[in-house]
Amino acid sequence: MKSCYHCGEACKSDALVFDNKDFCCNGCKTVYEILSSNDLDYYYQLDDRPGISPKTQSGKFDFLRNEEITEKLLEFKSEQVCIINLLIPEIHCSSCIWVLEHLSKLHSGVKNAQVNFPEKTVRIHFSSEKISLHQLIMLLCNLGYEPYISLSDGDKKERKIDRSLIYKLGVAGFAFGNVMFLSFPEYFEVKEFWLDQFKYVFRWLMFAFSIPVVFYSASGYFVSAFKGLKSGILNIDVPIALGITVLFIRSAFEVFFDLGTGFFDSLTGLVFFLLLGRFFQQKTYSYLSFERDYKSYFPIGVTRINHPNTENQNEEQVEVYKLRKGDEILIRNNELIPVDAKLVDGEALIDYSFVTGEAIPVTINKGEKIYAGGKQTAGLLQVEVIKAVEQSYLTQLWNNEVFDKDFKSSFQDLTNKISGYFTKAILSISIIAAIVWYFIDSSMVAQVFTAVLIIACPCALALAAPFTLGNLLRVFGQQKFYLKEANIIEKMADIDAVVFDKTGTLTSTKKNLVTYEGISLSEEEKSLLNSTLRASNHPLSRSLYEILEQNDIKTLDHFTEEVGKGMEAVSNQNSIKVGAFKYVAENTEAASDQLNQTTVHISTNNLYKGRYILKNEYRKEIKELFLELGKDKDLFVLSGDNDGERATLEKLLPLSTKMSFNQKPQDKLQFIKKLQQEGKSVMMIGDGLNDAGALKQSDVGIVISENINVFSPACDAILDASVFGKISQFFSLSKSGHRIIKMSFLFSLFYNLIGLGFAITGHLSPIVAAILMPLSSISIVAFTTIATQISAKNIQKKQE
Known part of the structure; x- marks a missing residue:
């Protein structure tokens, strides 16, 4: 089979040929023409698959003709130059x-362009x-790099x-480097005239x-220490602040009264290593968006239809707000409906999976209500607005108190748990x-007292968690599991209940299983069937066309399609009918369809x-994954679909798995809340905006995504769908992280005991502190x- 010269996709039998090269579609051919006409055809030498096929629909970006909308999208505008920052999910390689x-x-007209590859x-x-x-x-779009522009882009604040x-x-x-340099003569007690003269x-x-x-x-x-004490909490910053204070005061005292060189090297080194640990802990996958709401998915502008008695004739592009x-608006094929509306004209086949999780499109008749968040899948619609965007059904989900409170902030990590005792x-x-x-030698009291506080400053203790969790954060990222914060790893170690959404989570959004029942x-x-499916825009027709073996495509003499039928x-x-049972078998006595x-x-x-019969294909790893997770966790499946898949899931999943169907977004949120009230620490794994409330309510909310840069609601972590089967591995790694932190605490205690031996006996000199304190941190x-x-390698070997 021939491959497209531009994008590398397999060409069908009706491939386009231009300049002795094959193209899968006119879009790829157009891109090639643009590049070659501008002497840029060496682009194809950069990568085996440099481009992608343009699929932009006509009129999709008409709202950009509205200056009021474009003003909100631009970062800067003057008579000479305008600047805009665009998200382009299709960026995938050097080409x-x-x-x-x-x-x-x-x-x-384009002056320059700069790509941020991690953020796409x-x-x-x-x-x-x-x-x-x-x-x-x-x-x-003509180049195949369609930007993703949403409602959130119009009201984004300066970053x-x-x-x-x-x-x-x-x-x-x-300061640390310079103080260490200035301290060397004191360390080695160098007796040299000029050094001795300038030591002061x-x-x-x-x-x-x-x-x-x-x-x-x-x-x-x-x-932090002041706030902790004010709240009656001895957090880890209390002994650190105390140690820094004592180090500074004693060192300054020794310098002021010419008693010695002080511990300035230990002081600056301590602060440097502590900040290094905090910086490492802060380092995360900032190029992923973990805080998306409905604004990230809704269009920023739509086409409003004006009646003859209004000032503006025919159509105009307006902001959704x-x-x-x-108002009457136009909704094009595959566009999201931003408001609750009533169908005025057109054939509506609405995909509500984005809102409810229900995978089967719904036919809407004229005069019936269409809810915001539904996606039209069968051509152009004209609808009448019932409610403004802020009042629509989908946006009501964000009015829940769960989105106004930070349920995560009360988590007390392992370090702070022991800091009070320390x-x-x-x-x-x-x-x-x-x-x-005091009874042995009263002149040593102040020296011993401060020495104990200095050497026991928990620098190593404070570094253990940031570096352990930071390293695990990097390991998870390499495995395509992207966490918002490092402390999510600690929360994962305590999870004892895991709740899965079904559609798009347990099932793949890209694959379907198909079985045929009837006369061969x-x-x-078969050839006529493929040709007919190819001509249709219905999602089921497109899915079936992609799955079936491709026979020779025929030219159709006649084709008609009734939306929803x-x-x-x-x-x-030869004639063929394809579609619903009542439409296809209206003159036959065939058995009726099953529910x-x-x-x-x-x-x-x-x-x-x-x-x-089309079924979503379940991810092949779910059986083993559920068996592994079920050993020490309660497992639940929540779905917005009906229970038609219950029998299939009962065969795949352990008997202990509890399943609930026909769950609305609010039902999922309440389900999570109920588990938490029973004392469970809950992880929710979902994929759609309908899971947002449950994800926010859960102790750890994970979004599984086929494209980690686009459709992901507010969450704590984003999991690439390709590593779904590694969830149990990630749990094991998080528990290993806990063990490593505890072992690090023991090492820290070991160093503190050695240091305390010097401090209590009155032998803590600056050089001893300068060796012990950095050595403990580095080790x-x-x-x-x-x-x-x-740990990461051992767990990976077990999985293999």
Whole structure:
């Protein structure tokens, strides 16, 4: 079979030929013509599959002709240049980057373009005098890189990037390096005239370097400790703040009264390593959007139909927010309906899977209500707005209190759980040691008391969790499991109930299973069936066409389609009917259709032949996954579909799995809440906007996605559908993370005990502190890094 020269897809028998090259569609041919005419045909040497087929529908981006809408999309606008940042999900390789960054060669109105590959965005500078935004978008669409523009783009706020941690880390690192350099003569007690003369200058310089470290770089620890004490909580920042304070005061005291060099090296090193751990913990997959609501899915503009008595004639492009009750709008094929509306004209076949999870499209008659979030799948519609976008059915989900509260913030991680005990223990040891030394040598009391607080500062303890979880975060990312925050890993370790959505989660959105029941079709009939399915735009027809073996395509002499019923075609005096049972078998005595099945019936030359039964294909890993998870977790399946798949699921899943069907979004949310009230720690795994409430309510909400950059509602993590079977592996890794953190605490305790031996006996010198404190931090970082890698490899081997 021939392959398309542009996109690499397999060409059908009716492939286009141009310039002695094969193309699967006119769009690919057009892209080739554009590139070759601009001397850019060496683009095809960059990658084996450089492009993708343009599939943009006519009129889809007409709303960009409205200046009010385009103003909201542009980042900057002047007479000379406009700047816009566009999300393009189809960016997938170096060739894509190359084409998009060479847009200026395709149109003189484009000044330059810069691609952000991780975020799959392109920032374009263009001249509005030479090319309008609408023309620019259509140029991208013709190249096969259709931007994703939604309602959220119109009211997005300026992105604020907090770089304060980086600045603090930089200051601490600069001071640490210089203080260590200035301290070397003191370490080795070098007896040299000039060094001895300038040691006082060095000490005061070290003091000066430490001031911005304490009062700027370490300020976050003092604020956190104060808030913790104010709330009656001894968090990990309390002993850290105490240690930093004592280090600074004692060191300053020694310098002021010429008693010694102090512990400025340990002080700056401590703050530097602590901030390094916090920076590592903050590092996450920022290019993924974990906080999407309905605005990320709804169109920003629509076509409103104006009546003759209004100022604007015929049609105009308006913002979705400006729609009011009574307005009439056009909805094109495969467009999302942004408001609750009433059908005025057209044949409506609405796919509500985005809202309810129900996979089978619903036929809507004139005058009936269509809910926001439904997608039209059968041509052009004219509808009348019943409610504004803020009042529609789907947006009511976001009025639930669960979206106004942060249920995650109360989680207390393992480090903070033990910090209270640690602080009390250290204070007790320091006081007891001071009392003992009071009777032995009262002049040593202050030195021993402060030495205990200095050496016991829990730097290694504070680094254990950030570096362990940060390393696991990176491992998960390599396995295509993207977490919003590192502490989600700790939450996963405590999960004892897992709730799965069905459609799009347990089933694949890209594959269907098909079985045929009835009289076998001849090769001639199969060919006619394929030709008829190919001419239809019905989702079931398209699905069946993609699944069936491709026979020779025939030219149809006659073709008609009745939306919601079926289609009829004639070729070489042979007729065929394809569609619903009542439409196909109206003149036959064939058995009626069974309930709760997705079927396509066939009759040829007025003789009923049989039916194709389509089922979503369940992910092949679910049986093993459920058996593995069921060993220590309660498992549940919630579905917006009817219970037609119950028997199939009962065969696939363990008997202990509890299933509920016909679940609305609010039902799913309440189900999660009920489990939590029973004391369960719940993980919800879903895929659609209808799962958003349940995902937010759950302790850990995971979205499974075929495309991690686009359709993903608010969640804690995004799971690539290709690694669905590794969920049990991720649970095992999160538990390994807990064990590694506990082992790190033991190492930290070991170092503290050694240091306490020096401190209590009054032998804690600056050089001992300078060795022990950084050594404990570095060894903890090394241990957590190696341990997490070993755990990841061991678990992966078990899975294989």
